[in-house]
Amino acid sequence: MKINDFLLERFFAKYEFEVPYLLCASDCESFSIDEILQLEEGAEKKFKKLMLGYTDSQGSPELRETIATLYNNVSKQDILAFAGAEEGIFAFMNIVLNPGDHIIVQFPAYQSLFEIAEAVGCKVTKWTMEPENNWNLDLNVLLNNITAKTKAIVINFPHNPTGSLISQKKYESIIEIAQDNKLYLLSDEVYRMLEYNPSKRLEPACDLYDKAISLGVMSKSFGLAGLRIGWTATKDQILLNKLASFKDYTTICNSIVSEYLATLALTKYQALVERNLSIILSNLELLDQFFNKTPSLDWVRPQAGPIAFPKLIKDFSSEKFCSDCIEKAGVLLLPSSTFLYGDNHFRLGFGRKNMPEALSQLTAYLEDTNSLYSIQA
Numbered sequence: 001m002k003i004n005d006f007l008l009e010r011f012f013a014k015y016e017f018e019v020p021y022l023l024c025a026s027d028c029e030s031f032s033i034d035e036i037l038q039l040e041e042g043a044e045k046k047f048k049k050l051m052l053g054y055t056d057s058q059g060s061p062e063l064r065e066t067i068a069t070l071y072n073n074v075s076k077q078d079i080l081a082f083a084g085a086e087e088g089i090f091a092f093m094n095i096v097l098n099p100g101d102h103i104i105v106q107f108p109a110y111q112s113l114f115e116i117a118e119a120v121g122c123k124v125t126k127w128t129m130e131p132e133n134n135w136n137l138d139l140n141v142l143l144n145n146i147t148a149k150t151k152a153i154v155i156n157f158p159h160n161p162t163g164s165l166i167s168q169k170k171y172e173s174i175i176e177i178a179q180d181n182k183l184y185l186l187s188d189e190v191y192r193m194l195e196y197n198p199s200k201r202l203e204p205a206c207d208l209y210d211k212a213i214s215l216g217v218m219s220k221s222f223g224l225a226g227l228r229i230g231w232t233a234t235k236d237q238i239l240l241n242k243l244a245s246f247k248d249y250t251t252i253c254n255s256i257v258s259e260y261l262a263t264l265a266l267t268k269y270q271a272l273v274e275r276n277l278s279i280i281l282s283n284l285e286l287l288d289q290f291f292n293k294t295p296s297l298d299w300v301r302p303q304a305g306p307i308a309f310p311k312l313i314k315d316f317s318s319e320k321f322c323s324d325c326i327e328k329a330g331v332l333l334l335p336s337s338t339f340l341y342g343d344n345h346f347r348l349g350f351g352r353k354n355m356p357e358a359l360s361q362l363t364a365y366l367e368d369t370n371s372l373y374s375i376q377a
């Protein structure tokens with residue numbers, strides 16, 4: 001397969017571990033192995049006795065059983081573990097799509113949600129959201145673009161990079177449209193549980209529709225990206241078996257070390273989510289103040305998750321802005337060109353403990369009267 005560069009990942013490969021202040025990460029503050037082992041008495045002893053062999057290629061029964069508790073209507077046999085959410089997306093696109101097929105993808109989007117389909121030879125319709133419209137999705141656009149060749153709809157709530165959500169009602173309308181047209185629905189739910197108002201949390205798609213695939217991962221809501229454990233949850237057993245066969249050609253199975261720690265973490269997931277949400281909400285207050293006093297930037301305040309997608313008011317290029325922030329403030333922001341979404345937005349990440357320090361660096365740079373972006377009166 002020939003595939004275009006994953007622009008966000010190439011950008012991170014260049015800067016993530018070089019720039020002092022990371023202010024665009026999409027994951028939450030991580031936990032140490034020790035912190036995870038402390039979650040249960042006796043876990044450390046068991047962890048040290050693990051035998052480092054191959055594991056069950058679907059994911060250990062304990063892991064899948066624990067993941068299934070995150071849903072209302074699926075059980076262990078409906079879960080397939082992957083190396084991150086990324087592998088789940090790769091497997092789904094390769095299994096479901098053939099050259100000449102068509103998919104409709106909410107846009108902007110995490111690039112693999114459309115790029116792999118294009119590499120397979122599919123036509124991709126980008127279901128575009130705009131900040132002027134509060135990142136809303138127009139259902140008519142979805143309805144008008146479904147053709148006989150359409151195979152799947154791809155959505156992502158809470159959304160990367162905007163932090164937006166939709167109403168449960170609208171979400172159910174999307175599911176209904178998928179159902180009426182017998183389409184797969186890939187629902188990327190990797191930021192689920194990080195809603196600022198829990199009453200806005202959407203139900204997992206796999207609980208509502210047999211041809212829906214809910215995508216989950218340890219990286220975002222749970223702050224454990226280093227485990228590289230993700231999963232698909234679906235009641236479509238035929239699809240699940242095909243995904244499992246495909247995995248034989250990618251990673252075969254997960255690391256037992258990661259599976260053990262992921263299972264342990266998920267048995268106490270509320271504590272992890274609570275810690276992460278408290279960091280996010282306290283950083284969000286700082287961002288409210290920041291945007292109030294920074295008229296050169298505008299944002300649609302996110303509703304969930306550790307990311308937002310603000311806009312530069314003047315006609316500044318976000319690529320130039322982000323490269324100046326790296327060079328002059330030591331702060332890493334992610335330009336919207338890495339999302340193929342013009343050159344006017346940037347992604348801001350605020351799930352980390354040292355975010356206040358990073359934001360102070362950015363503020364000092366923007367307040368500097370010598371800065372091109374000076375916000376001094």
Ligand SMILES: Cc1ncc(COP(=O)(O)O)c(C=O)c1O
Pocket residue numbers: 026083084085086087110156160188190217218219220225230
């Ligand atoms: C929406 C979305 N889906 C999937 C992924 C992939 O997650 P992971 O890197 O843990 O595999 C990401 C990562 O940023 C993401 O933002």
